[in-house]
Amino acid sequence: MSVIRQPEVLGRTTRRRVVGVTAALSAAAVETVGVGLWFGLVVGSRTTSTALAGLGILFCGSLLRAGVFGATVSDLGDLLEPHRLGAAVVLTTGWVLWLLVAELIGGSIGVVVGTTVLAGVLTAQFVLERRVFRLRAKRSNDGTTVTAAISGLLMAAGASALLATTWFTDWVLSSPPLSLGFTTVVVEIVALHIGVLVFGFVAFLAHQHRFQRILDP
Template identity: 50%
Template sequence: MSVIRRPGLFGRRTYHRLTGVTAAASAATVETLTVGLWFAVVVIEPRTTLAALLGLCALFCGSILRASVVEVTTATLEGLFQPERIGVALLASAGWLCWLFVAESVGGEFGLAVAGIALAALLAVQSRLEARVFGPTGRRIGPAGFALPATLTAVGATVLLASTWFTEWSVTTDPLSLGLATVVVRVEAFQVGFVVFGLFVFLAQQFRFRRLLER
């Protein structure tokens, strides 16, 4: 009855929900692909100076695009390379670099846990700054609105790194004949970790945009 008495309420809620899911999917896709590319060239593949620079560029560009998704969803996009967006992108990129540095410096499972905690804290700070710069004015978001998405992303990143460092299993299918070609499908642990990372990033972004779009 309350919805009937207030026409348009259901439409607004549905619009905000669809907008949040679409924005979360876009931001999660950008972050998963760019972080995944950086991770592949500096962790999975042999690390070289050129590969590290390319991975860093991917991180930075991905952070700029993700911040643009936040701004265009909650406000109006005023330009791709604004000083505020560059600052947020640099902070996000530095968070991922610090995560890997801590994990490799400490080493082992303990290093993995410490790095995950550090990444969650850095991403929470970055998300708070991003919401303050690009979020709707007059909208206050509690600490949980930043801590939970950051924690979800950090958990996904920890699973990804653990699947690369501590898991060596793989699954290979029997050869499949496709005309003149023979196809063999091989699934490795880090590929499963990458999928899990993407799912956690999507959940984190969906929670973030739901809080940003709440009225």
């Protein structure tokens, strides 16, 4: 019998897709805000206070993203359980390690090596996150590792764009002065803003691929 003759099947498929897109948008938004704020803090005037503030923002973003994943695929439960905190710590460590490796090597080689390291850490974290939320493969050829690797590579590519726009470009787009009452406002768009937008879009693609594979029967 075709799907058209089974409206309940079509309805379930549509609901899964809506849930997957919504979850991917939510996860990408959380990731973009968390990573973007952390990155903006540490690439600027790096002091002990900004480094600690950035690390706290990054960890909270990692924990919230894990919460989005948990709420989508299983019971959310308590995010402060040790094994779920561990998944957030792995994700946070991956981002810090990415920037550290890239800065230690420097240049385009540093971007490539850092991106490779980040892709590996993200792949491991995605697999770990599935196990943390007790999401078992639906079939033996579920392709959990392959799915995690593709999503990890996508997100690492977005991170490389974020880093490249900061290191290798310095242009600024400014609007004409806008008079608002007693003050004048100038809107500026720098390369970092474009990098964050690119990262957010690629993060959405990565999470969408991941959720689609998980939610499909």
